Amino acid sequence: MDLILSESEKRFIVDGVKDNCRVDGRECFDYRCIDVESDVISSCAGSGHIRLGNCEIMVGVKCEFSEPSLDESDVGKLEFFVDVSPNASPLFDRKKDSISNNLIAALSHSITPCIDLHSLCVEKGKYVWTVFIDILVLELGSRPNLLDACAIAVKAALYNTKIPKVTIDCETNEPTVSENEIIRIDVSRVPLFITVTRIGNQYVVDATQEEEASSISSVLFAITPDGEITHMKKVKYGSLCPEPLKDVFHKVKDLAIDMHRNLMNALIEESKVRKSTNKISFLF
Template sequence: MPAPLISPAEKKYVELGIEQDCRADGRARLEYRHVVMETGLLSQASGSARCRLGDSDVLVGVKVEIGEVEQNKPNQGRVVCNVECSPSASQQFEGRGADEINNTLTLAIDRLLNGPQSGLDLENLCIIPNQQCWVIYIDAMVMDAAGNLLDCIVMTTRAALYNTRIPKTEIQDLGDGDFEFEVVDDVEDAEPIKGWENLPISVTLYKIAERYIIDPTVLEELCSSVTLTVGVNKDGLVCGIQKGATGSIDPSLLTEMIQTATTLAKPLIEQLDNKLLEEDKSVQEKRRQGQHVEKLGFFAAVI
């Protein structure tokens, strides 16, 4: 399937609107579309979340399983990421059309979540050093592609990891350096992933003509000459930067774009975290009172 095209007239229309800080859908240059986030949707997963950012729709499932530690990281657990774009999400994804974007998005998520910049306590996932650890498998499915997929996937993954619970293990020392462990099946003893609150989100800025925007539609993405993705955590610290497309960014504009990303990310993380924690408290209170609890979900209008 060939890449979608945009006519010169359409491109000029988009550029003029962005120049005047009034995009085609009425938003300003640095304004997000409406966000709807739901967690706890997949009963067979260790954690899950679904995010609808405008018309983009992403579902993330997390599964934790016991595996072997990596030789170069004998005291740490592992995170394995995979992103799949459903053929029904866009005509571009039919057949093998999604292979390239699947690989690109998977690598981007993997770079953000593996390593010290992720904030995850990977050492806490180690069960027996040099032998066994918890492996976190993150599978993201893009069900509808309407722009800004990477940011939407990262946002959803963060919520899914918050929703994830890891079974408790009891370790017994047999002597002579031998250990054995038992997984406790009691759901109430399962623990959240340590360090989830330090996970960064990504803010991707799209340069169009002489301006830049966030959270573009598909039409706006076609007008962009270069992108800059900035990973930012709750403290406003930059955890990673990646440039995309073939255009260039002036050094002075680069500094401005990074600052803009950090300014936008911090309040966004606060809003999402507050909603997650509020809903979690509500569910726990209902369970305490013996009430029936349906799936955990919330609506968040993000500015």
């Protein structure tokens, strides 16, 4: 079941959004504090952990040596898997499968074309890397910011993914794994998601559970670091107010560019100052 609010509670939220002042003090296009960590799971080639409001996501990346597909013999593969913890939220217990399928579809459609899959080819027609991206939803506050948080965690995990360099012996035709050399995945084109929720005739980002219960519909955008919208999808059955939506396009582009820049700066800085810390091995 979804969170149920009284009409007076909904009116209070709608009126606040109309005046650009939300219940928690944020303006309409403000995110809550985003805590991101990378390289936190010892058993993975790359990993990321994020907390955004009441939403907590863990991402682990593993790489497997495999044969390429017959129609694309020189490209690697990206595979997404999503698991929603039973303790994530009692409100969405019966919708876990639907949530997982929607996340996989959106992430696969938006992120896979932005990765250079040719860089994952070891030997054309013989060996490629298959990259498995496992997403674990530890806590789920509201659905509108779930995809936003997942995309950030996935990009952080892919950024610090280290794949060993493999060469093919000319005589034996057997692969040899280097112990010192690695290859990295280029995430410079990987998009982030921004989900915009309609409340009254206005739009907000990073909606809370109470705001979601007061909303009419949502629309999500996948936006690259240079502001290109690569994916857009309407969520829920309500209508979208067209006039404010025109301004939303410009706002989400600027917001996404800032988020990309801040995320990459944080990841680069983290990689510079990272010391020997204890990593965890949890469900991956």
